[in-house]
Amino acid sequence: DVKVTQSSRYLVKRTGEKVFLECVQDMDHENMFWYRQDPGLGLRLIYFSYDVKMKEKGDIPEGYSVSREKKERFSLILESASTNQTSMYLCASSYIRRGGAFFGQGTRLTVV
Template identity: 95%
Template sequence: DVKVTQSSRYLVKRTGEKVFLECVQDMDHENMFWYRQDPGLGLRLIYFSYDVKMKEKGDIPEGYSVSREKKERFSLILESASTNQTSMYLCASSPPWGTEAFFGQGTRLTVV
């Protein structure tokens, strides 16, 4: 059974903290994605990576960075958390030939 695992289901962090969200996939997929999900706005792409050490900005990269040192792991970093980054964060992976993306269960981050 294919799997995308996000390290935390729920996180509460303070404003200004550096926050790491971790994602691991076991499908040997080249592509990995980070989305944030907010009510009424759907899923918005923050960053994606198409190979180890490769990354591209999505639609809302401001305030975020990413790291992909190994093929199976894709980390989202909030350099200095702010309250407007309170959201549900979803990680996904997909093979390179344009088929479905598989999602993790999500991390609900609250910044106080």
């Protein structure tokens, strides 16, 4: 079974803190994604990566950055956390030419 593991299920951080969300996949997938999920808005793509050190902005990249130094790991960074970044964050991975992505369990981040 494909496994996508997010480092934390729940996280509480203070405004202005630098926050790291980590994601690891064990299936040698080329693509990795970070989504944000909010009620009534569905999943919105923050960033994705199609190879090591390669990244592209998604639909809502502002206030976020990413890092992919190794194929299996994709990190989402909130440079200076704000309350409007309180949300559920979902990581996913997939093969480059096969359909469908596999998701982690999500990290519920609360910024106070």
